[in-house]
Amino acid sequence: MPAPRPLDEVQVRTSFARFRVASIVEGIALLVLVCIMVMRYVVFGGDAWLTSTSHTWEQISSVWSPIHGLIYMVYVILAFDLWLKMRWGLPRMLLLMFFGVIPVLSFFGERWTHGRVEDELRRRPTLQDEAEGPAAGAAGA
């Protein structure tokens, strides 16, 4: 294994800030989707599976589903951006994508990711360490 490449702390922090917003927006959007699905299929559910008796809720669902899909795609793109900047392995990217599809999980996923980012910025070499010189980097760690 070669020595890990240094991270760019400034870029990482910018990407994380975007990812954090996306996590929260996606989390809320997914909760809204779950509420709509419950109204459509459970509260106004038909006798058969996946049928509904409420035209209104079917309409609302058909409007929100694509919007949520778009929000999730933006979330994936911003997660991908953070993943690149953190130079993480492939499984970590799959994990970030997974955080976005389970209701409520993206809020916890965002906190967990924040922890990982802060921890790794402390432990792994960054460009800023090198700029400040080895002494400053060591003092910061």
Next chain:
Amino acid sequence: MGPMLRVALRPRFLGLLALMVLATVVCGLLATWQWERAHRALSEDTSVAEELGPVQDVIGLADPVTNELVGGIVTASGSFDAERQILVGGRHIDGTDAVIVVTALEVTTSEGEQAILPVARGWVPAEQVTGADGELDPALAPAPPSGEVEISGRLEASEAATDGIFEGVASEIATPLLVNAWGDPMYAGYVAQTSAAEGLSPMPVAESAFQRGLDWQNIGYAAQWIVFGVFFLYLWGRTVRTAHLDELAAQREELERSLASAGEHPDQRPDPGVPADAAPTQEDADAGTPTPR
């Protein structure tokens, strides 16, 4: 490409590739499913309310009611059999709990054979046919007209049976169940009567999600699944490339360090032919090694 391919063929990356291919295949299947749904919507959309003529000319006894035929208006003449009539409950029409009355119409096929055509004559509010015990009672349903009648209505495919027919009550208008209760020969579909029937409200259009023009939405979803599928493969390629470039950069730094130390101690220089000063800066820029800003 050679060295990068060697990185790609490592067990770890091959394992990840298998995972990514699996994810892509799943996405492909989901895309196909959405694509088919979109097309089903299209084929059903164009077939609504076409005048098809007498039912005998539209389908034979053994023929299925295809998507092209569903929703088309057919006519049928024959006589209703009051003894062969069932109630199909659990429906919601215009905000009321509704029960559909399905009666056997005895018709003569184009071959001159006697056959049964199930006809959903219309619906009544559930309370109208609910007996004192709270159960649906077929005896309370409006009786069909006697003698030779002519009706018209939409040709519909049989609903999928989930349960049986118990004491004249069923949950679906399913010909596989009706043929057991009423005998054969019987047509494979049924007619939802639109011409007036005494004591009954006319059947609404059998509305399915597919008839509501969801086609573009489904095509959009199919495209979305394809994008996700490609994205998984791209992630893998990107991971292999990063690993490869990192190793190259590490090798260069290693070389730089050895060259630099060789420059400080000219006696220990490993290769006297390499200019110690020029090479590292060039390598530095190529490797994308960070320079302090």
